[in-house]
Amino acid sequence: MDFATLKAFKPSEYEGAADGYRAMGDSAERAKDAVDNRIAAGIRHQLEGATATAALGQLKQLARNLHYLQTECGLASTALNGFAFDIEAAKRKLKAAIEDAHAANCTVTSDGSVSYPAGGDKVDGKVPEGGTVEGSPGPWDPSSAAVRRQSINIHPNPNYGKALGFADRIADALQEATEADAKWAPKLRKLRADDDLTVSAADWVDAQKDTGGVREGAEHYLDGIKAPPKGGDPEDNAEWWKHLSADEREAYISLHPASIGAMNGLPAVVRDEANRTVLAETRGQYEMKLNAIPKEPSPQFVPIGARGDMTYNQEWLDWHDKYSERKEYLEEKLKGMRAIQDRFDRTGENGLPEAYLLGFDPDGEGNGRIILANGNPDTADHTGIYIPGTKTDISTIGEDSGDTPSDLKRSENLWNESRRLAPGQKISTITWLDYDAPDNILLEATNDRYAEKGAPILHDFLEGNRKAHQYASGDTGHTTVIGHSYGSTLIGDSAKTASWNETPIPADDVLVAGSPGMQANHAADLGIDPKHMWAMGGGGSDFIVRHGGEGSGLGDNWIIPTDPEFGGNIMTSDAGDHGAFWDAEGGQASLSLKNQSRVVVGRYGDVTLDSKAHW
Incomplete structure (x- = not known):
């Protein structure tokens, strides 16, 4: 120049x-x-x-x-x-x-x-x-x-x-x-x-x-x-953003x-805008990689010898060794990305609100990272944050299993019933998968290391949710954190992390369903007010999950949240198995779903309780 x-x-x-x-x-x-x-x-x-x-x-x-x-x-x-x-x-x-x-x-x-x-x-x-x-x-x-x-x-x-x-x-x-x-x-x-x-x-x-x-x-x-503040907490992040x-x-x-x-404490609309760009670019990248893989050779088997015996086609074997694992990986990740897009594309269906993508990383935390909200949590009167359990990953988070709704659909069902119970109030429900959930029940779900690693991540998100709400609305709103199965163990470790710092877990209510244990004997040991501790169990496979793991270490001395000794409110449930707590056949909420929604919107007096509980 x-x-x-x-x-x-x-x-x-x-x-x-x-x-x-x-x-x-x-x-x-x-x-x-x-x-x-x-x-x-x-x-x-x-x-x-x-x-x-x-x-x-x-x-x-x-x-x-x-x-x-x-x-x-x-x-x-x-x-x-x-x-x-x-x-x-x-x-x-x-x-x-x-x-x-x-x-x-x-x-x-x-x-x-x-x-x-x-x-x-x-x-x-x-x-x-x-x-x-x-x-x-x-x-x-x-x-x-x-x-x-x-x-x-x-x-x-x-x-x-x-x-x-x-x-x-x-x-x-x-x-x-x-x-x-x-x-x-x-x-x-x-x-x-x-x-x-x-x-x-x-x-x-x-x-x-x-x-x-x-x-x-x-x-x-x-x-x-x-x-941005290095290692900043949600309040630091919020203050930084506010002054840009x-x-x-x-x-x-x-x-x-x-x-x-990924920055906790920032407004939901900002995180959503950023994450939607990451999603679109990542999906484009993965689709191009998948399309670049040569078509699988056919047939897989070819005849050999005069008797017509069959053997593997060498061309197919070469392709399989080189491409099959990569192809499966890309297809599984894209399945989760399509599930997110499908939720975006169903906004308005049966009154479903706008979705907010608060976290996305296809490879994050081992199984992939997805945090997806129904409705804006920053302006909601009531927010329910659902933590899924064992076997949850990006490829399955949007898949129904028979009559059992997917993890994303469970959060939607919770939103629908909560909205019905609190007309005129703003509701947000969040599916939170930002930890490495165990991949199997027997070998990994009996170990606390997954919950221990994920506990500070959950705690930081909950703090960020409160701080973003406070900046947007002037108050913290009402938040219920809901753990299913191993997700409840994660909540327990997160609550312990908070209580060690002499602060309560950043939520107004804690609700667990099908919990195998929360790493404590009593709700009070976790710094949780027993009046705001809620637990429910079910029959069939859920009974096995909650009681079959005794000796696993997930519940000290084998006291689980559905035991009266644990303290808190034990809710009646009609869940027939471990995944049925969010059923809503034909749009009709199950008793388990209704009771959860009553807690989410603060209608505590309407929750049906079972004081004898232990099942």
């Missing part, structure tokens, strides 16, 4: 363009939300048939396009601000050099060279004449630096050295601006979508690459923004969506 261009450069013009792209991205976000949560939701709630199905398909594609536009506009805005920031830094250096030169009675010419006046001791009766010098950007090699020092030292006019210093500073500023221009120009050119109207998996993979490029380029720009400008928030969401999406 030459002297005249840098001198005339106006960062405000690029910052204005960045504001324009941010405004366009915000408009795309509002349009997407309108399509997803009002238009499409209204169709699902009121219409059915082929025409409605076709319309929903088109609206789904439109929402995807708008989401892509929102993401790319966010990147463009951040890139333009990053470019303006880098050039502005060079411009400040140029301006300072020019001002210093003028203060020293030097003149900066139109090409950036510096003229200096006559000065110094007379030589042969004459004052050494002035002149003009051109600068050279550093750094210099040792020999060049030595030559420059020598020329300054032997020059009879002391203004020569001053002018050369100013000229070098100008050259440095021009070099810095040239490097910034060369860095940002290709990155900005890459922020272009295909010329079609379909956002494909390849487009999202390209967006992910764009993010990496802009993030690399915006390193200095981000350095100028207050960084709109541009600064856009930069972090655009360039670090995974980090922002």
Whole structure:
């Protein structure tokens, strides 16, 4: 970049363009939300048939396009601000050099060279004449630096050295601006979508690459923004976010969506926006990887010998050894991603509220990480947080098992019944899978190490949920944390973690279903008020889970929450087996589901209790 261009450069013009792209991205976000949560939701709630199905398909594609536009506009805005920031830094250096030169009675010419006046001791009766010098950007090699020092030292006019210093500073500023221009120009050119109207998996993979490029380029720009608190608790995170400008928030969401999406204490709408981008980009990446795997050879078996015996087809064996494990892995992860998208696509169905993706990582915590809310927990009067148990992972979290609803559907059923019990109040229910759940009952679910590792993660989320609600609504709302099976053990360890710090678990009520033990003999040992401790059990396989593991160590001295000695409220239940606590056949809630919902909305007096309980 030459002297005249840098001198005339106006960062405000690029910052204005960045504001324009941010405004366009915000408009795309509002349009997407309108399509997803009002238009499409209204169709699902009121219409059915082929025409409605076709319309929903088109609206789904439109929402995807708008989401892509929102993401790319966010990147463009951040890139333009990053470019303006880098050039502005060079411009400040140029301006300072020019001002210093003028203060020293030097003149900066139109090409950036510096003229200096006559000065110094007379030589042969004459004052050494002035002149003009051109600068050279550093750094210099040792020999060049030595030559420059020598020329300054032997020059009879002391203004020569001053002018050369100013000229070098100008050259440095021009070099810095040239490097910034060369860095940002290709990155900005890459922020272009295909010329079609379909956002494909390849487009999202390209967006992910764009993010990496802009993030690399915006390193200095981000350095100028207050960084997130290292190891910050939810309150630290919330305070940090609160004091960022709109541009600064856009930069972090655009360039670090995974980090922002995982940050407890931030608003649910912010985490959802960031995590939806991570989901879309990850899904595109996994779909492309899956599509790149060659088709499985057929047949699997081929005849051998005269008698027609069969053996493996060698071509199939080679494919199986090389690709089958990878193919299964990608398919399982994509199954979980589709389950999340399916929940998004069912907003409005039977009154189902907008979903918020509060956490997503296909490989996080071993089995994958999904935190999905029905309704906004930051503004809810009542929030129920459901913690699933053994065998839960990203591939199965959205799968019903026969008549048993999936973990995501359980949270939906809980929302539906809670809403029915508290008309006019705002309800949010959350499926929380952010820990490595045991993969099997006998070998892993009898060990506390999974709960011990997950306990501080759950505690931090609960604290973040309270802090985000407090910032949004001015109070903490009413929160019930619900643990199923091994999920209850995790809650127990989390409550112990809190009580050791002389604080209660960040929830108003604790409810467990099918608990094999909470690592304590009594609710009070966990710092839980027995009046707000709730437990239920069921028959069949649930009885085996709760009592068959005695000696496993999950319940000290084998006192489990459905034992009167544990303390708390023992709820009546009609669950016939270990997974039936959230059944709602034909939309009719089971007694187990009704009792849970009564706790969630604070209708304690309506909960049916069984004081004799132990089953």
